[in-house]
Amino acid sequence: MQTGETTQKAVCEIEVEIRNADGLHMRPAMQFVDIASQYQASISVSNTQTSVDGKSIMQMSMLAATYGTRLKIKAEGVDARAAVEALQELVEVKKFGEPTPEEKSRQVQ
Amino acid sequence: MRFADFVCFEAIIPELQAKDRDGVIAELVSALDKAGRLGRGNCEKVTRAVIKRENEASTGMGKGIAVPHVKYKAMKDVVAAVGQNSKGVDFAALDKQPVYSVILLISPVDDPDKHLQAMEKIFKHLQQEKFRRFLRQSQTAAQIEDLLKEADVNPSL
Numbered sequence: 001m002q003t004g005e006t007t008q009k010a011v012c013e014i015e016v017e018i019r020n021a022d023g024l025h026m027r028p029a030m031q032f033v034d035i036a037s038q039y040q041a042s043i044s045v046s047n048t049q050t051s052v053d054g055k056s057i058m059q060m061s062m063l064a065a066t067y068g069t070r071l072k073i074k075a076e077g078v079d080a081r082a083a084v085e086a087l088q089e090l091v092e093v094k095k096f097g098e099p100t101p102e103e104k105s106r107q108v109q
Numbered sequence: 110m111r112f113a114d115f116v117c118f119e120a121i122i123p124e125l126q127a128k129d130r131d132g133v134i135a136e137l138v139s140a141l142d143k144a145g146r147l148g149r150g151n152c153e154k155v156t157r158a159v160i161k162r163e164n165e166a167s168t169g170m171g172k173g174i175a176v177p178h179v180k181y182k183a184m185k186d187v188v189a190a191v192g193q194n195s196k197g198v199d200f201a202a203l204d205k206q207p208v209y210s211v212i213l214l215i216s217p218v219d220d221p222d223k224h225l226q227a228m229e230k231i232f233k234h235l236q237q238e239k240f241r242r243f244l245r246q247s248q249t250a251a252q253i254e255d256l257l258k259e260a261d262v263n264p265s266l
Contacts, residue, residue, distance in 0.1 A: 021221060022221040022224075023221055023222065023225050024225070025221070025224060025225060025228065026166075026168065026176075026178070026228070027165075027166060030166060057170055057203070058170050058171070058172075058232050058235065058236055059232075059236065061170075061228050061229070061231075061232040062229050062232045062233050062236065063229070064225040064226050064228065064229030065225070066221065066222040066225055067221070067222075
């Protein structure tokens with residue numbers, strides 16, 4: 001994690017990996033936008049092709065981030081670090097409260 | 110993914126008869142059923158599943174559009190229907206405004222990546238003011254079909 005050290009315009013950037021089987025579909029995207037919107041920092045999310053506003057549900061739905069996709073989250077603003085940490089936890093630790101591919105295939109059986 | 114890969118052109122309704130959200134969903138699911146895209150006997154069950162999903166969180170994303178959807182186990186492929194209602198329907202949208210254009214998407218349970226790719230295509234265009242305006246101005250199913258096919262060759266639409 002890299003942090004630019006000007007307090008007014010802190011920049012924090014991190015790469016996360018989608019770990020839930022169904023990927024970043026609409027409900028996870030909504031959870032992401034809900035958390036991102038709690039912070040003052042502007043938040044952008046990008047894959048290899050495009051960069052979108054992490055506070056817009058329509059734009060987040062455009063990422064088509066499947067299981068295993070790596071996304072770059074970049075926050076700019078006074079609470080940038082806290083925002084990025086909370087979003088990383090949602091994506092990689094809580095996995096949006098959804099099963100991994102292994103857990104999902106076990107559920108089906 | 111192209112619209113032509115998953116939109117059922119026989120399930121385009123230029124002026125929906127239904128006046129409320131659940132009615133609109135039922136009308137679009139029924140159009141897919143009549144086009145033979147749902148498999149036998151699934152029409153009512155799919156309708157109920159979409160409504161249940163919609164009750165959990167509105168897919169009315171604002172700007173007059175809604176994308177009700179569900180993953181349904183009997184589906185073999187992703188399929189979409191498109192409907193318009195010129196008077197506007199209450200979808201409990203995020204911006205509290207009426208919905209005029211509805212894209213309904215039914216996906217298989219075991220192909221999450223394809224569902225995401227269809228969603229990406231849908232939102233890439235719904236994002237554009239020009240596309241939303243052309244969709245709302247369309248008065249026939251043929252015009253909507255042409256618009257979707259045009260969007261398949263013109264990414265900026």
